[in-house]
Amino acid sequence: MHCPFCSHEETKVLESRIIEDAMRRRRECLKCSTRFTTYERALFNIAVIKRDGHQEQFEIAKLSSSIQKACAKSEPEVVSHLAQTLYRKILNKRTNPIKSSVIGSLVLAQLKKQDQMAYVRFATIHKKIEDTKHLEKELNLVTREQRVSSKLSE
Ligand SMILES: [Zn+2]
Structure with missing residues (x-):
């Protein structure tokens, strides 16, 4: 997962939580220390x-x-x-x-x-x-x- 601010590849996961059909993760960039959230959701197009x-x-x-x-x-x-x-x-x-x-x-x-x-x-x-x-x-x-x-x- 690239940091959206500096595009550094390594991030630290601060918190993981399942919300409805998604996995929500709070992340922190190991380079610029910006915190952001990602959602992981299974995609299957019907x-x-x-x-x-x-x-x-x-x-x-x-x-x-x-x-x-x-x-x-x-x-x-x-x-x-x-x-x-x-x-x-x-x-x-x-x-x-x-x-x-x-x-x-x-x-x-x-x-x-x-x-x-x-x-x-x-x-x-x-x-x-x-x-x-x-x-x-x-x-x-x-x-x-x-x-x-x-x-x-x-
Ligand atoms: Zn960064």
Whole structure:
């Protein structure tokens, strides 16, 4: 790692800390003594094939914001954790480029386990549930399951 100020090659690591998906290091240049920070992050570029056929680079921030829209009441940390989990699942598909519909299905499967109202909202936003009959069926399923779980907790 070169010092950004004097380009000297040797630096001393003062502190290492894992922050979300990155390793943050506080460094000090052994020549000019300037302190600076580096972030080490695993990069793996995934291309997403959209419904209209064009491709764009996968961005975890976009995934987070579409999950955030569905999980209206969820804490940002919950959404960020969910996005990280999904990112790992997307990587583990070992499919590159990957279709946006495959990502959508992964999101739906995860939301169904974690937050059923968010699941229905995400499905509606992304028009995964196209006919209203299907939507009604899903909503009934959610309310029925909620009734069962509230009965169990009584
Ligand atoms: Zn330096």
